[in-house]
Amino acid sequence: MIEIRTTIAVIVISFGSLSLGSCAASLASDGNAKVEAISSGSFVIARPSVITDQGGSRVSGAVCRKPNRAVASPPRVEIDHLSADGVVIDQAFAYLAPLAYRSDQRCGHYSARLPTPLGPDDSVRVCFSHVGKTCAPTK
Numbered sequence: 001m002i003e004i005r006t007t008i009a010v011i012v013i014s015f016g017s018l019s020l021g022s023c024a025a026s027l028a029s030d031g032n033a034k035v036e037a038i039s040s041g042s043f044v045i046a047r048p049s050v051i052t053d054q055g056g057s058r059v060s061g062a063v064c065r066k067p068n069r070a071v072a073s074p075p076r077v078e079i080d081h082l083s084a085d086g087v088v089i090d091q092a093f094a095y096l097a098p099l100a101y102r103s104d105q106r107c108g109h110y111s112a113r114l115p116t117p118l119g120p121d122d123s124v125r126v127c128f129s130h131v132g133k134t135c136a137p138t139k
Contacts, residue, residue: 034123037061038135042069043099045077045126052117057081059092059124060111065099073099073108078129081114084121090114093129 033052037045048061059079074096081090094110118124127135 033118036123036125038125038127040074040128042066042071043073043128045128048079048124048126050118050124054117056116057114057118057124058111059094059114059126060109061126062107062109063096063099063128064107065101067106070101074128076129077110077112078127078135079112079114080125080127080135081116081118082123082125083119084123089122090116 033050035047035050037047039045042065044064044066046062046064048059051058051060061077063073063077065073076096077094079092079094080088081092083089092112092114094112096110097108099106099108114124125135129135
């Protein structure tokens, strides 16, 4: 009985490794992407990850409340795909669930897809989005 369970577990693990390997081959993690994360006085945007494929780029990251800040969290994150000269090529918005005031739930995650793949000189800018306002360039 133990021998059969071990064999089934090995088959499941092998199949899982095979499917993950094929998935990783079709996606490219762009660790060298130029990324600008604009934080605010009460919240921090960590450097997001960027995964690019032929259909676009997925940008995912985390937002954390700074300690002792009692303001409402922003409703969404704006993600801009910028050309080398700073012109906005594409834009996406990601919903941000409200961040609790409790110290054990200070962070939330977001993810959005930009429709165009990043070029070699392109960059990504992430900021908090408020209705009627866009990310302000920091240059």
